[in-house]
Amino acid sequence: MSEFEPKIVAFVCNWCTYAGADLTGTSRIKYATNVKIVRFPCTGRIDFMLLLKAFGEGADGIIISGCHPNDCHYTSGNFHARRRWVMFRGLMNFMGIDTRRVQFSWVSAAEGAKWAEIVNTTVDEVRELGPYTDYKKVADYLETEVTNG
Numbered sequence: 424m425s426e427f428e429p430k431i432v433a434f435v436c437n438w439c440t441y442a443g444a445d446l447t448g449t450s451r452i453k454y455a456t457n458v459k460i461v462r463f464p465c466t467g468r469i470d471f472m473l474l475l476k477a478f479g480e481g482a483d484g485i486i487i488s489g490c491h492p493n494d495c496h497y498t499s500g501n502f503h504a505r506r507r508w509v510m511f512r513g514l515m516n517f518m519g520i521d522t523r524r525v526q527f528s529w530v531s532a533a534e535g536a537k538w539a540e541i542v543n544t545t546v547d548e549v550r551e552l553g554p555y556t557d558y559k560k561v562a563d564y565l566e567t568e569v570t571n572g
């Protein structure tokens with residue numbers, strides 16, 4: 424039987440982490456191929472429904488990563504993201520989603536090696552947790568939210 428390979432979705436900001444991930448590639452640093460990157464202008468745009476949607480569509484783990492504090496190109500988007508992350512954790516606990524499935528980090532455009540390390544660590548941790556199988560629960564929640572506005 425083959426080993427479980429987790430599907431990881433990374434929500435990253437365009438200006439720092441996306442450029443850092445690009446540097447990882449151009450520096451030829453090897454890292455797990457399990458990650459699919461979704462680029463946003465800023466981590467301040469990332470909300471809880473996007474995380475749920477990713478889990479509902481089959482992700483086993485999520486990485487959220489943007490500019491370091493005081494480096495956000497929109498001044499404070501990353502601080503909003505950090506505050507939201509505190510709320511996300513509570514909501515995940517409430518919904519029974521293991522919070523270890525979501526990693527929050529800061530990666531600059533110059534930190535290609537750090538990006539590789541975060542991806543590899545997340546893949547290893549989620550591999551240990553096993554596949555996320557509560558899609559139905561998340562899908563039902565999303566349908567309720569959409570129906571009730």
Ligand code: FES
Nearest residue numbers: 436465489490496
């Ligand atoms: Fe990178 Fe805001 S522009 S976190």
